[in-house]
Amino acid sequence: MSFVDHRHERDIAAELGDPAPYDPAWLNGQGRTLAVDGTVVAQLYGAAWEGCADCREDSLEQLCRNPGQVAALALWACTRVMDTFNDLPREMLERGDPALRRLTRAYSNSTFRHGFEARELPDLHKVCLELDLRTLQAAAERALQFLLADPADSVLFGSLTGAYTPSDEDDTQEHYALTRQVIGPDEVAITLTLPHGD
Structure with missing residues (x-):
């Protein structure tokens, strides 16, 4: 079967409630500046979502030919996680694939x-320009896992799933104390602390 037979076109905008990667308005047009082909990003997502391993591999290879597209995929994953949890999990910042951590x-x-609402693709693109093809592929694969994951997946999202999933026994929400510390130009520490009971 050829790749052309499996386009894996999905209405991503409808599924996610956000502009799709192939929409010119996505990222406020930043992708056009970096020659990002949003259709390639969307095809990779569609192939992975539909479980087509051959097309996923072909799409991943095609996507990673352009570092801007890997940056776009990573930004999409980070944005989706941030919009879901209002934070990034330690699993993304400190564990897993080193390139995606960067x-x-x-x-x-x-x-x-x-600002929190900013979606600055050039900041991620700068990192991608420093990575080789193999490293870009590993980062893209890991970003894809975060895009496809169930938000209740504690392996990928760690303790943040507790903040996301409401308790069935109590209609009150836990309030977390959030602290952020910038350690260096490419490193930040984010800590979530549960309040002590009275």
């Missing part, structure tokens, strides 16, 4: 500099 920290630092 991209996640660049995203986190970018939100400090430009």
Whole structure:
């Protein structure tokens, strides 16, 4: 079967409630500046979502030919996690694939500099330009896992799933104390602390 037979076109905007990667309005047009082909990003997501391993591999290879597209995928993953949890989990910032950790920290630092609602693709693109093809592929694969994951997945999202999932026994929500500390130009520490009972 050829890749052309499996386009894996999905209405991502409807699924996610956000502009899709192939929408010119996505990232406020930043992708056009970096020659990001949003359709390639969308095809990778669609192939992975539909479980087509061959197309997923082909799409991943095609996506990673352009560092801007890997940056776009990583930014999409970080944005989705941030919009879901209002934070980034330690699993993205400190564990797992080293290249995605760098991209996640660049995203986190970018939100400090430009504001929480900012979606600054060039900040992540700068990191991707320093990575080789193999490292870009590993980062893209890990970003894809975060995009596809169930928000209740404690392996990927760690303790943040507790903040996301309401208790069935109590309609009150836990309030977390959130602290952020910028350690260096590409590193930030985020800590969530549960309040002590009275």
